[in-house]
Amino acid sequence: MKQLRIVILFCLVILICSACNASSKESGAAKVVESFYHAIVNQERDQVGTIACAAWEKTALREIDAFMGVKAELSNVTCSVKETNGDTASVICTGKIAASYGNEITDFPLDGRIHTVVKEQGEWRLCGY
Amino acid sequence: MLWKAYLIDLRIMKKPKPHHLYNSLILICICLLLSSFSYYQTAADPKPSDYGRTWQNLPIIPELSDTAKRILADGLRRGNNPNAFSKVGDCDTSTDWYLSNYDLDERYYNLGEYADQFRPVIDFFRGSFGRRSLAAKPGFSAASVLSNYWTDYSICETGEVPITCEYRINNPAFVLISLGTNDGYNPPSFKDNLRAIIDLTIEQGRLPILMTKADNVEKDFSINQDIADLAAEYDIPLWNFWAAIQEIPNHGLVEDGIHLTFYKEDFSDPESFQYAWTYRNLTAMQLLDKVRKIIKDISIN
Numbered sequence: 001m002k003q004l005r006i007v008i009l010f011c012l013v014i015l016i017c018s019a020c021n022a023s024s025k026e027s028g029a030a031k032v033v034e035s036f037y038h039a040i041v042n043q044e045r046d047q048v049g050t051i052a053c054a055a056w057e058k059t060a061l062r063e064i065d066a067f068m069g070v071k072a073e074l075s076n077v078t079c080s081v082k083e084t085n086g087d088t089a090s091v092i093c094t095g096k097i098a099a100s101y102g103n104e105i106t107d108f109p110l111d112g113r114i115h116t117v118v119k120e121q122g123e124w125r126l127c128g129y
Numbered sequence: 130m131l132w133k134a135y136l137i138d139l140r141i142m143k144k145p146k147p148h149h150l151y152n153s154l155i156l157i158c159i160c161l162l163l164s165s166f167s168y169y170q171t172a173a174d175p176k177p178s179d180y181g182r183t184w185q186n187l188p189i190i191p192e193l194s195d196t197a198k199r200i201l202a203d204g205l206r207r208g209n210n211p212n213a214f215s216k217v218g219d220c221d222t223s224t225d226w227y228l229s230n231y232d233l234d235e236r237y238y239n240l241g242e243y244a245d246q247f248r249p250v251i252d253f254f255r256g257s258f259g260r261r262s263l264a265a266k267p268g269f270s271a272a273s274v275l276s277n278y279w280t281d282y283s284i285c286e287t288g289e290v291p292i293t294c295e296y297r298i299n300n301p302a303f304v305l306i307s308l309g310t311n312d313g314y315n316p317p318s319f320k321d322n323l324r325a326i327i328d329l330t331i332e333q334g335r336l337p338i339l340m341t342k343a344d345n346v347e348k349d350f351s352i353n354q355d356i357a358d359l360a361a362e363y364d365i366p367l368w369n370f371w372a373a374i375q376e377i378p379n380h381g382l383v384e385d386g387i388h389l390t391f392y393k394e395d396f397s398d399p400e401s402f403q404y405a406w407t408y409r410n411l412t413a414m415q416l417l418d419k420v421r422k423i424i425k426d427i428s429i430n
Binding site (some may be wrong): 045056061063064065066067102104108 | 314
């Protein structure tokens with residue numbers, strides 16, 4: 001009986017650990033998308049290497065440059081993993097980018113964009129939407 | 130302790146081991162080979178920067194090259210609208226002061242001595258002057274035109290970027306591209322992005338016409354240099370607007386050094402020729418007149 005309890009306890013610990021691991025993997029995927037939006041509003045071109053997958057790096061730089069002429073800030077941006085399939089994840093976000101030029105403010109809602117995030121050399125990287 | 134370590138290092142340096150020496154020699158040889166190869170490349174290939182080195186002296190209104198005429202003709206054969214042009218640019222393009230009045234009646238402008246020349250232009254391109262371009266917006270950099278964040282999805286289709294959406298809806302024969310002011314803080318990416326815009330435009334058989342900008346926010350005119358280089362490389366027209374306003378007060382710029390000085394649109398008033406917007410619209414109309422005549426020739430032949 002005691003042995004059975006130990007086995008059950010062990011299984012529970014394994015289950016909890018693997019759940020935590022999966023969750024942290026997922027949050028890594030969501031985090032990299034959030035980092036991308038921070039890079040846009042802060043004009044951090046040098047961060048692209050740690051955000052975008054190799055194939056999408058040029059486009060990511062272009063998206064950051066697309067906001068070069070305006071003052072941009074994030075408003076309530078939160079991203080979460082919608083689906084994971086091995087080394088690929090779909091990430092969705094809520095909130096918006098608010099860009100201002102003079103008195104004109106343009107909002108860019110992020111809902112509706114499904115971001116493709118892939119694992120490259122063990123790290124989650126944004127690879128398009 | 131540190132100085133001892135330093136001495137040891139010096140000793141090692143004074144007496145290099147033979148295989149280190151060989152390795153160094155091989156490395157030096159590789160470097161020399163590579164540098165001679167890159168010299169050969171530079172000397173053999175035409176450098177884009179050679180094309181537009183004297184861009185300041187280029188004419189304000191360009192002649193259209195055979196290449197430009199071929200692009201126009203190809204586009205018209207493919208169904209592009211000969212009577213339509215699009216504007217691509219930033220706040221100085223999206224503003225109502227840029228050509229828009231010509232889609233209104235003559236209460237809003239005075240053509241003065243240019244009336245006979247410009248009235249046929251107004252008739253020919255009616256609808257394009259005041260059209261609100263989907264690829265022109267305050268704050269636009271060259272990258273913005275290619276970014277789907279800036280696409281107006283109330284009008285555009287999924288997957289379109291501002292410039293492709295504008296082209297699909299307006300179907301222009303040619304495009305007036307005035308970009309660069311908002312790229313002033315990051316010049317290296319500007320040329321790549323403008324190149325992408327040119328490629329996309331020519332692929333659709335639409336003639337890109339590039340305009341030099343009035344300001345020098347980047348401090349070394351490198352953006353106008355890039356614009357002139359690309360115009361020369363692709364053999365497409367360069368509208369040298371910068372040259373048109375060098376003789377007027379403050380080179381046609383207001384205090385911020387970016388925006389153009391404004392005066393009512395009246396070519397009969399000598400005072401108006403002290404302000405940049407007069408030259409922007411006047412030289413644009415002269416350019417449009419030139420393109421109109423070529424389009425008419427193409428259509429007849």
